[in-house]
Amino acid sequence: MNKKPYLIGIAGGSASGKTTLLRKLLDQFNEEQLTLISQDNYYISKDKLPKTEDGEVNFDHPDALDLERLSLDLQKVASGQTISVQEYTFNNPTIVPKTIVYRPSSIVVVEGLFVLTHAGISNMLDLKVFVDADEHIRLSRRIRRDFEERGYSLDQVLDYYERFVVPMYRKFIEPTKFDCDLIIPNNTHMQRAIEVLMHHLDRIQKS
Numbered sequence: 001m002n003k004k005p006y007l008i009g010i011a012g013g014s015a016s017g018k019t020t021l022l023r024k025l026l027d028q029f030n031e032e033q034l035t036l037i038s039q040d041n042y043y044i045s046k047d048k049l050p051k052t053e054d055g056e057v058n059f060d061h062p063d064a065l066d067l068e069r070l071s072l073d074l075q076k077v078a079s080g081q082t083i084s085v086q087e088y089t090f091n092n093p094t095i096v097p098k099t100i101v102y103r104p105s106s107i108v109v110v111e112g113l114f115v116l117t118h119a120g121i122s123n124m125l126d127l128k129v130f131v132d133a134d135e136h137i138r139l140s141r142r143i144r145r146d147f148e149e150r151g152y153s154l155d156q157v158l159d160y161y162e163r164f165v166v167p168m169y170r171k172f173i174e175p176t177k178f179d180c181d182l183i184i185p186n187n188t189h190m191q192r193a194i195e196v197l198m199h200h201l202d203r204i205q206k207s
Contacts, residue, residue: 039112
């Protein structure tokens, strides 16, 4: 691939709707057209994760991730290299991590809570997208997700949300919204905004 890929960063708060947007992108474009690089595979080892004074891990702090390695890998893919990373299994010893291959393509998407907080990543991007939703809506979605998919109790979800998710969002994630090219509001739906983005990317991919 000789043409420089079009680099997109997608960020937003927890349960804002990033996954929904990414699924739409993956449905629209094939592997030769779009490569998706997820921040989640760059969490550092459990013994190095940031902790509170009482020893609780804070997964919602940028220091929980090796963003410098993510930046370097994004640069490699953008230059035409194929790279492999190990899937992050969130320290679950019962899961055997997969090897994930990132190949260069005409569109490269890097996504995650903190991808826009790292200057090395942010400065490479051709388009910065922020998926936005009001705090009470994100909390409601997070409660449903963590209860249904992860088995957490309501008290557990609320405690972690109040102690970590909200303050980290306000300190690190929300400020990046104001430097974005496209803010997608997702309090109720984002279909029209997705269609606009799809149209833009389809034109980029064909040019």
